[in-house]
Amino acid sequence: MNLKFVAVLLFLVVVLGVMFIYLKPIYRFREGLCDSSEGRLKYPQPSITHGRTDVVSVTPWLAPVVWEGTFYPVLLDSIYQKRNITVAATVFAVGKYIRFLKDFLETAEQHFFVGFRVKVYVFTDQPNEVPKVKMAAGRELVVRSVPNSKRWQEISARRMEIIQTLIEETLKNDVDYIFCLDVDSKFHSRWGTESLGELVAVIHPGYYKDDRSKFPYERRPASRAYVAPGEGDFYYCGGAFGGVLAEVHQLAQTCRKNFEDDAKEGIEAAWQEESHLNRYMWLNKPSKVLSPEYLWQDFKARNSEVRVIRFSGVIKNYNEIRPN
């Protein structure tokens, strides 16, 4: 036999062997390992010396920061299945933003709390234009009418008020968790039980490597969204937040009041309710922090620490879709 051929064959065997040894644990980790022979789950021993070392996975106040590779989906799902939870999602599609709704809803069916009871609340000024998306068993779409506004800042700001009222009037008794999400985005990968917590915030993908002095917090002390120099933990997204009903109610009520009191004095915070949310999260630390995997932006190249993009804002032409 040709010596070269044997050498190539040997090389291939070694490469495949290394790949098998290296990739198998990763695969097992991602999928979780399910062995229900005695009704118990089996999964790899929790690691103490390995895991993600390229990202921070816990905050200084000991809240988890959720990154791919820091949790076992199957294990988490089994814990929450037993609790028989219901998760609500709110999404606003007012004016031209109705065009984003179909993709949002369809991809939510594929990735958002699959296998759990989910109620998606759509708030729109065009209820007849809401696409008919087939929902799986146990999942429900609820459409509510809201008026349009002349200014996009108002549409965006009124969300807090509507979320507050929804929690008070409708959700109180039959929902456990709520997530409030921007419509101009799509799901690409799992967003599930790993994201659950009392108060949940998502780190903004645009600033997570920056010093806090660069965060676009509201910097005028006259505003109720003010964050002083040297203050602030992360810069969080206005486009996704959540938690248990009581916590999200408190957040929505506070942000709404601060926004309105600012408005009475002729002040509008730099990034409207996102600024108020950031101030709120600084004073009331989130119990779970989601990495930028949970709200990436399609125009941004993916950074190496981001192994999975779960939810991402689509590219849009602001001049074309915003009323003013």
Ligand code: UDP
């Ligand atoms: N929105 C809407 N109609 C508008 C403006 C905003 O329905 O005319 C809602 C929509 O859910 C959107 C959210 O408010 O996702 C926040 O606005 P936008 O996404 O434009 O803010 P950005 O993510 O660009 O900061």
Ligand code: MN
């Ligand atoms: Mn958005």
